[in-house]
Amino acid sequence: MRLFKLKRNNLFPFLRGLEGFGELWGPVRKGRKVVYARAKPEEFDLEALRTIIPAKKFFLPPRFTALKFRDNTWEDDYRPRRKVIFGLHPCEIHALNIYHRFYTRLFTDPYYERSKEATLIVGLSCVPDDHCFCYATGTSTVNEGFDLFLTDLGDRLLVWVGSPRGEESLKLVGKFLEDVEQKDISDYVAWRKRRDAAFKLKVDLDGMPEIVSFSYDSPVWEKMGRACLSCGTCTMVCPTCTCFDLEDEYDLKRAEMHRERFWYSCVFREYSMVAGGHNFREARSERLKLWYTHKLVGFMSEYGAPACVGCGRCVVSCPVGINVISVVRALRQERTTALWTKMEVKDA
Amino acid sequence: MHEILYHQDNPYMPERARIVRKYDLTGDVRFFQVRLCNPDKVFPVTSSYSPGQFMMISLPYVGEAPFSITSTPSRPGLFEFCIRKVGRLTSRLFQLEENDFLWLRGPFGNGFPVEKMIGKDLLFVAGGLGAAPLRSLLLYALDNRDLFGKLFYLHGARTPRDMLFREEFFQLKQRKDFRCYLTVDEDPEGDWPFDKGVVTSLFKYVKVNPRNTAAVVCGPPVMYKYVVQEFIKLGIPDANIYMTLERKMKCGMGKCGQCVVGHKYVCVDGPVFTLWDVKNVKGLI
Missing domain, CATH: 2.40.30.10 (Translation factors)
Known part of the structure; x- marks a missing residue:
């Protein structure tokens, strides 16, 4: 992998230069939260950690028209615009790698493939806050899945080139880059030490697949199911959630049918309901169990790593505190103070 | 660029x-x-x-x-x-x-592992609409009759009127190279010429070499437990007991996630599962 450095005052020209590839998107502050938005380099929040919605929205939008039907013919005109996404942290890039493996396994999803093809990924290093636990999931650094990756050392940034396309983008911005010296490397090592020492949230994911499997009949699920609101927030904000639904809609104006594809959630009641009204997962506890089994066991057997990247989105989003941290601690029979463990819900 | x-x-x-x-x-x-x-x-x-x-x-x-x-x-x-x-x-x-x-x-979907069934005795058990996927394998086995050992087909329906492919199976019963047994739970009109009772009552006719038999079952969810017990009683190994399942699906390609059970996608890892899979993945049946 090739490594360069970029002077701090060249960062904005560097990002503007990348606009030669496509629209520039990055983390922008919106009230007390952060979102990925199309903006000028000066508007980006370089200190931002997790956005409300993860970067999966660029690869499969929350809702789009997958197919159109008119005069007995189907048409697929999904053409994503070319984008440069700046500010993806290592956890986010790990999640996209899971996304990539998932959507190209057995059958390649053409919509994903096109979005991937149209996107330049520019990563950015970060310093964790109270809700980050990527250190525990082994996703605090990243070696693949980005085109360019910037590590912020204060007065300068280190630039990794991670793909042939990243290399190609140097035609646009190579003029801002300089070769690295020994001092840059030693500063990087010191930065890594400082960063790794900053993790405050500790969770032990060791042996989780077995523990989740053995806990299939644990009363924890029932307790959690009673508190869960089935709102689906956890699945929408999770960067590795992939499920979707397809629905046909009639467009009156154009007199054509649209097959719409949108994000869907396994915690919704209708998720496993079939024609005739039978529901394979009627109980909320069953649906939550599916989510956590799939994240912590399913991906483990399929890809050798859990589908949690420690971004902390479920930690800050769930209204009743059902998240990877509290569930893992409850299943390990460790102490947890999550809201759901204290709720006394009678009949749900 | x-x-x-x-x-x-x-x-x-x-x-x-x-x-x-x-x-x-x-x-x-x-x-x-x-x-x-x-x-x-x-x-x-x-x-x-x-x-x-x-x-x-x-x-x-x-x-x-x-x-x-x-x-x-x-x-x-x-x-x-x-x-x-x-x-x-x-x-x-x-x-x-x-x-x-x-x-x-x-x-x-994966379909039945036909190549693993070659040379084995085949035992089919269908209940109600479960006859639909089994008919595919049954006709395939009959069209390639030389590749398989003994063939038993057991089919149960609620009443004679509810039996799928009734006439087709009446004709197949005439064939000498395989055994087809049909049963109905109830016979309100009183003109059913064959067995009466649940499908498991037909197991008395089955004579297969259990260590070299592939057993296949499809039917309403309640049926699986009882039929599987009969397979086990015969001595058929878990890995040779196949069942085909159904779930809600939107893509068929292991993407939309709606058919997921545990860590199996029924659309690509199934719909055909062995009893071994069912024992290991909770919630399949």
């Missing part, structure tokens, strides 16, 4: 097909024979699938749902489906006439 080229192949794109024949099998189950409209695809697609695979049937404005193929690849040219009127899509399908269009995607 480089131009983006798109593949024309989109596995979400349905393929137009024509209903060439339809008739009612029972009060609420209809049989459809369907032919792909693109002549270049008819033979390659209808001769290369495995018994036990399914297809997504698509009707614009209504949606898409999975249906098991009830025809066999050993008789290519047409796809056959056996469909119960139960929801929005199937109600719309029942309004279609012969020569109307519908749209297909697939075939999807």
